Amino acid sequence: MHVLIINGSPRVKQYSNTDKILEKFTEGLCENNTTYEQYEISDKNQWEDIRKAYYSNSNILIALPLYVECIPGLLMEFLETLSPKNDGTKIAYILQSGFAEGIQLRCGEAYLEKLTGFLGCEYAGTLVKGDNFSIRFFEGDMRDRVTGPYTEMGREYAANGGFNTDKCRAFTGYEILPAHMRLALGILQRTLARTMFARIARSWGCTKPLDYRPYQ
Amino acid sequence: MILIVNTTSDTSVTKEIKERAAGLGLEPEVIEAAGMKISHCIGCNYCWLKTPGVCSVKDDYEIILKKVIHADQLWVISDTALGFLDHKGKNIFDRILPIATMYLKFVKDQMRHVPRYEQRTDIGIICRGEPDMDYLQRWSERAALNFESRSLGVFGTERIKEAVSCMC
Numbered sequence: 001m002h003v004l005i006i007n008g009s010p011r012v013k014q015y016s017n018t019d020k021i022l023e024k025f026t027e028g029l030c031e032n033n034t035t036y037e038q039y040e041i042s043d044k045n046q047w048e049d050i051r052k053a054y055y056s057n058s059n060i061l062i063a064l065p066l067y068v069e070c071i072p073g074l075l076m077e078f079l080e081t082l083s084p085k086n087d088g089t090k091i092a093y094i095l096q097s098g099f100a101e102g103i104q105l106r107c108g109e110a111y112l113e114k115l116t117g118f119l120g121c122e123y124a125g126t127l128v129k130g131d132n133f134s135i136r137f138f139e140g141d142m143r144d145r146v147t148g149p150y151t152e153m154g155r156e157y158a159a160n161g162g163f164n165t166d167k168c169r170a171f172t173g174y175e176i177l178p179a180h181m182r183l184a185l186g187i188l189q190r191t192l193a194r195t196m197f198a199r200i201a202r203s204w205g206c207t208k209p210l211d212y213r214p215y216q
Numbered sequence: 217m218i219l220i221v222n223t224t225s226d227t228s229v230t231k232e233i234k235e236r237a238a239g240l241g242l243e244p245e246v247i248e249a250a251g252m253k254i255s256h257c258i259g260c261n262y263c264w265l266k267t268p269g270v271c272s273v274k275d276d277y278e279i280i281l282k283k284v285i286h287a288d289q290l291w292v293i294s295d296t297a298l299g300f301l302d303h304k305g306k307n308i309f310d311r312i313l314p315i316a317t318m319y320l321k322f323v324k325d326q327m328r329h330v331p332r333y334e335q336r337t338d339i340g341i342i343c344r345g346e347p348d349m350d351y352l353q354r355w356s357e358r359a360a361l362n363f364e365s366r367s368l369g370v371f372g373t374e375r376i377k378e379a380v381s382c383m384c
Contacts, residue, residue: 011259042258067257068309069358070300074256077303099327107358111300114348118298176325185327189320197265197318204266211317212268213332215282 001158003029004057005038006050008064008075013040017135018063021096024147025063028154036061041075054082059161060121062112063094065132069107071115084120091116092124092162094150098133102172105130124162127153128172137200218244218383219287219337221280223304224295224344225250229373233291233342236380244291244383245283249308252276256303257310264318269332277311285315285333289340289368289383296345300352305341309359316362323364331364340368342379347372 005026009018019040026036039050054060064071071079093112095105105128116123135146149171156167163169177185194210201210208214218237222230230246237244253275262272271277284290294305301309315337316329339360341352349370356367371379 009259010256015260065259067259068306068312068362069355070306072256072259073303073307073310074258076297076300076306077256080297080303101326103326107355111351111355114299114351177327182322182325186322194319201265201268201318204262206266206268208268210264210268210319211330211332214267214269215285216333 001034001059001161002057003034003036003059003061003157004053005036006054006060006062007038007040007042008062008072008078009040010042010067010072010074011065012042015136016040016042017132018065018094018096020135020143020147021094021132021150022063024144025094025150025154025157028151028156029158031155032158034158041078047078047081050078051081055085058087058089060089060091061094061157062091063096066095066097066099066105066108070111071108079115079119082119084118086120089121090124090161091119091121092157093126094153095126095128096132097130100131100174101177102128102130102175105172125164125168127157127163127168131173217283217287218242218289218291219280219283220244220246220291220293221249221308222246222293223249223254223302223308224293226344229293229342229344229376232376233380236377237383240380240383242380242383245287247280247283249276249280249304252279254280254304254307254311256307257313261318263314264316268317269314271311271314273311277307280308281312281314284312284337285335287335287337289338291340291342291368291379291383293342294344296343296347299346299348300355301341301343301347305343312363323361326361328362328364336365337363338365338368339363340379340382341370342373342376343370344373
């Protein structure tokens with residue numbers, strides 16, 4: 001099997017969490033002779049090549065971050081340029097977000113199934129997983145702890161041609177975090193997390209408090 | 217304040233809204249955004265972590281953002297693509313991120329960003345074309361959760377009278 005992979009993140013490849021996820025995913029994907037070609041929506045110079053690849057491939061995987069409950073505007077701008085295929089092409093999706101709970105991604109997931117129909121293709125499922133915001137801030141083992149599990153999902157995709165398996169559905173984790181975790185995380189967010197965000201902000205050259213109101 | 221952002225090139229919609237709103241004694245502020253330079257969100261996170269509240273993309277969206285933080289209602293008029301808002305309509309929502317902070321909290325049982333401002337802005341959508349209305353209603357309600365506000369509904373251009381009746 002050969003797979004066209006489209007990284008639908010508007011963030012440039014170097015800083016793209018979705019790209020880091022795909023790095024691990026494709027390790028598993030390729031173990032049994034599955035091949036792939038990957039393009040980046042963030043690079044408009046690639047759009048013509050992506051269009052050609054869309055029309056010539058029958059297995060497509062679009063990986064994307066959730067933007068305001070659905071797909072990013074830039075990815076929509078690209079998709080608007082495509083015509084429906086109506087030739088049995090399968091599209092599967094990797095939908096990722098910063099928020100950890102599965103429920104946060106369900107509205108976006110629902111659109112992806114509808115989108116597939118508008119493109120005249122067959123829906124091969126969506127791999128839904130949150131809690132990915134930290135990827136760009138981590139390196140080495142710390143990053144691998146977040147992205148590493150996607151390697152197994154690459155194997156699953158290669159074996160099944162999509163994500164419609166129990167293993168992929170379980171990959172989402174908690175739909176809603178249990179009460180004790182919400183309590184602990186709520187405290188963490190008001191304390192240590194704010195210190196951590198402030199540290200990151202300072203390293204980025206930020207000189208204002210993170211709750212600064214520039215327009216008031 | 218009622219803010220209306222028209223991302224389509226059809227100004228007859230905003231003309232009708234203004235006339236109907238005037239009949240109700242309302243004077244919404246209308247931004248014709250079709251001719252404005254409004255790019256997509258590039259996901260840089262600068263508005264959360266480098267220049268809090270300020271978007272790194274320097275274009276005409278700042279005009280809208282400065283008004284949104286004082287608006288009781290934001291209505292976006294959008295063309296339809298692939299059953300959803302087209303990219304111009306979606307960009308208006310994607311670029312609104314600076315009104316949230318990096319800080320997180322739980323609202324009921326789900327995590328949310330802590331809002332940057334006191335103002336809460338309800339959102340309404342007026343769509344040209346043939347969107348998947350049921351889905352857009354669901355999306356609008358979810359999107360409003362992110363602003364700690366409520367969805368005013370999704371209306372086709374044939375239902376402008378109903379949409380205006382929700383402007384108050």
